[in-house]
Each structure stands twice: as C-alpha cells, then as structure tokens.
Amino acid sequence: MIAGxxxxxxxxxxxxxxxxxxxxxxxxxLAPGGRGQPDLFxxxxxxxxxxxxxxxxLMLAFLLxxxxxGGWLLAGRMLAPLAxxxxxxxxxxxxxxxxxxxxxxxQDEFRELADAFDAMLERIEAHxxxxxxxxxxxxxxxxxxxxxTQTLLEVAETDPDRDTDALLARLxxxxxxxxxxxxxxxxxxRADRGAFTREPVDLSLLAEDATETLLPLAxxxxxxxxxxxxxxxxxxxxALLLQLTTNLVHNAIVHNLPDGGSVRVRTDxxxxxxxxxxxxxxxxxxxxxxxxxxxxxxxxxxxxRTDQAGVGLGLAIAASITRAHGxxxxxxxxxxxxxxxxVQLPAA
Numbered sequence: 001m002i003a004g005x006x007x008x009x010x011x012x013x014x015x016x017x018x019x020x021x022x023x024x025x026x027x028x029x030l031a032p033g034g035r036g037q038p039d040l041f042x043x044x045x046x047x048x049x050x051x052x053x054x055x056x057x058l059m060l061a062f063l064l065x066x067x068x069x070g071g072w073l074l075a076g077r078m079l080a081p082l083a084x085x086x087x088x089x090x091x092x093x094x095x096x097x098x099x100x101x102x103x104x105x106x107q108d109e110f111r112e113l114a115d116a117f118d119a120m121l122e123r124i125e126a127h128x129x130x131x132x133x134x135x136x137x138x139x140x141x142x143x144x145x146x147x148x149t150q151t152l153l154e155v156a157e158t159d160p161d162r163d164t165d166a167l168l169a170r171l172x173x174x175x176x177x178x179x180x181x182x183x184x185x186x187x188x189x190r191a192d193r194g195a196f197t198r199e200p201v202d203l204s205l206l207a208e209d210a211t212e213t214l215l216p217l218a219x220x221x222x223x224x225x226x227x228x229x230x231x232x233x234x235x236x237x238x239a240l241l242l243q244l245t246t247n248l249v250h251n252a253i254v255h256n257l258p259d260g261g262s263v264r265v266r267t268d269x270x271x272x273x274x275x276x277x278x279x280x281x282x283x284x285x286x287x288x289x290x291x292x293x294x295x296x297x298x299x300x301x302x303x304x305r306t307d308q309a310g311v312g313l314g315l316a317i318a319a320s321i322t323r324a325h326g327x328x329x330x331x332x333x334x335x336x337x338x339x340x341x342x343v344q345l346p347a348a
Contacts, residue, residue: 001067004060011052019045081110085117097125145178185313196237196324200348203232203241203276204267210245211265214253222259223280225249229267232274233348236325241345244321245276247314248341252280255339273327273347282338290331290339294319318343 026040043051084101091099100121103114152170156162211225218225234241252263261281268275294315315331318341322329327345334340 001060001064004056004063008056008060016045016048019043019048021045023047081105081114085110085114088117088121092121092124097121097128142178142181145174145181148174181313196240198235198237201234201236201238201241203234203245203274203345204229206238206242206245207249207265207267207276209242210249213246214249217250218253218263221253221256221261223253223256223261223263225253225263225265227265229265230269232267232269232276234274234325234345235348236345240321241325244318244343245278247318248276248278248343251314251318252278252339252341256280256282257337269347271347272344274345276343276345278341279334280338281334281336284337285333285339287333290333293331294329315341 020042021044023044024042026042081103084103088099088101100118101114102118103111105111149171152167152174156167207227207229211227215225249263249265256263263281264277264279266277266279268277315329319329322343322345325345327343330342330344332340332342
C-alpha cells in the first residue's frame with residue numbers, strides 16, 4: 001500500500017504538473033495537417049485525474065486484499081516450523097523429554113534450528129536417565145553399609161556374650177566402606193560439573209606418582225608395575241588427572257592374576273594430544289561386558305575380588321574426569337586376558 005501510494009504521488013508531482021489545469025481545444029485549422037479534421041481536445045489536469053483516480057483506487061484495493069491474504073498465507077507457511085518447535089519446547093518444559101520436532105523439508109535455517117533442538121533434547125534425556133540410574137544405584141549402594149551396621153547393632157544388643165572388639169572392628173570396616181563410597185560420589189559429581197581450574201599438566205609425572213603410591217599394594221599382590229613413555233603435556237586439573245591415573249592403575253592391580261601378574265603404564269604425546277595407556281594381565285573378559293564397566297556401580301563378574309571389590313566407581317570416575325577434560329576413555333579386552341585402558345586428552 002505504501003509503495004502504491006508512493007507511485008501515485010510520483011504521478012501527481014512529476015507528471016500531472018506539466019499538464020494544463022483546464023482542458024484546451026485547438027481548432028482543426030490551427031493544428032498541423034488538421035484541416036478537415038475535428039478540433040483537437042487536450043484534457044486538463046482535472047480530466048486526467050478523474051479518469052486515473054478510480055482505476056488507481058481499484059488497484060490499491062486489490063493490492064490491499066492481495067497483500068493481506070498473501071502475507072497471511074506466507075507468514076503461516078513460514079512460521080509453521082516455529083509452531084512445531086514451540087510445541088516441542090512446551091512438551092519438554094512439562095517433562096516430556098522424549099518428544100522430538102522431527103521437522104521435514106529442505107535444509108534451511110528452521111530445519112537447522114529444529115535439528116539442533118532435537119539433539120539438545122536427546123542429550124538432556126540421556127543425561128537425566130543417567131542421573132536417575134545413578135541416583136538409584138547410589139541409594140542402593142549406600143543403603144547396604146547402613147543396613148549392615150543396623151544388623152550388627154541389633155545382633156549385639158540381643159547377644160549377652162558379644163565380643164565388643166570384634167563388633168567395633170566390623171563396624172569400622174563397614175564405616176570405612178561407606179566413607180569411601182561417599183567420597184567417590186562427591187568426586188564423581190565434581191568431575192561431572194567440570195568445576196575445576198585448568199593448568200598445564202604432564203601425564204608422565206602423574207603416572208610416576210600414581211605407580212609410586214600404589215607400589216606397596218602391587219607388591220602385596222605379587223603384581224609388577226612397569227612405567228614407560230615420554231612427556232605427555234595436557235591442560236586440566238592436576239588433582240583430578242592424578243585421581244584418573246590412580247584409579248586406572250589401582251583397577252589394573254586389583255583385577256589381575258592371583259600371582260605373577262603385571263601392569264604396564266605408558267604415556268605418549270603426538271598430534272592427537274596426550275595419551276595414557278594402562279594394561280594389565282588377568283582373566284579373559286567378555287567383550288560385551290567391557291563397555292559397561294564405566295557405568296557407575298558396574299562390576300564385571302570375573303573381575304570382582306572378594307578381598308577388595310571396591311565401590312564400583314573407579315572406572316566411572318575415570319570416564320567422567322576424561323569427559324570433563326574433553327578427552328576419551330577406551331576400554332578393550334586383551335587377547336591374552338586382562339584389560340587395556342587408553343585415555344586420550346587434548347594437547348597442551
């Protein structure tokens with residue numbers, strides 16, 4: 001409408017201004033070659049406006065109707081994808097994380113927005129499911145030492161000949177396991193949040209610290225530890241990366257052969273970043289079970305030792321710390337038995 005009014009204004013200002021105000025009649029004898037012809041009529045400005053105005057009004061009315069109807073249809077077609085995204089957003093706000101936009105059509109801006117929203121919902125759904133599963137498992141694991149403590153106290157109350165020293169020793173063991181589990185849960189939560197300061201770290205130095213700390217445990221179990229490789233600089237939390245290395249080496253020592261086992265720790269640095277590899281001998285592992293070992297409270301049945309089964313969070317914490325540092329943790333069974341754990345972190 002604005003464009004149409006502008007065009008009419010152009011006609012009025014720049015065209016009709018050169019037309020006489022009133023009509024002019026030129027006699028035929030004064031017109032060139034007009035002898036014997038009727039008189040020449042030259043319309044005035046009012047005559048041209050009278051003829052032009054109704055047609056212009058009709059065209060403006062047509063433009064108004066066409067613009068409203070066409071704009072309404074075009075806007076509805078263009079905004080339909082936004083309506084689907086809005087519905088999916090409301091469904092997600094109501095807790096329906098399984099709902100997806102699934103926008104069809106060509107790959108335009110709306111399709112990219114819908115695909116990004118679906119990917120976000122998928123990650124949130126997986127994260128929520130993992131947290132719910134973790135909460136359920138944590139509740140179950142924490143309930144076990146509490147139930148054992150309650151049972152020990154109830155039995156001691158009804159037993160007049162109870163051995164106080166033995167009761168205290170068993171309670172101390174159960175309490176220590178509960179403390180270890182709680183500390184592991186706190187460390188896992190800290191790693192998942194990524195709440196740490198990043199600074200340059202050398203994985204080779206952390207590997208030496210971890211093996212030196214766990215050397216007495218390895219000697220008691222008859223397991224030899226071999227450390228090799230060069231400097232592997234990366235960026236992250238020294239405390240968390242040391243915990244990552246310690247967990248992998250501890251896991252390799254505990255889940256090893258009863259006697260004569262070995263653990264090999266190697267660090268490398270290349271274009272792909274810093275690499276930490278921990279291999280250990282042990283029983284043959286089912287390839288279908290190995291990928292589940294990084295889940296919280298998951299233990300391979302062949303790998304559980306009655307003397308030190310752990311709390312089931314060692315590899316889960318290692319995987320969480322690796323993800324928080326932008327790296328990957330790969331577990332694979334060794335052909336001769338045992339496990340190979342490879343951590344790849346970005347280079348410094």
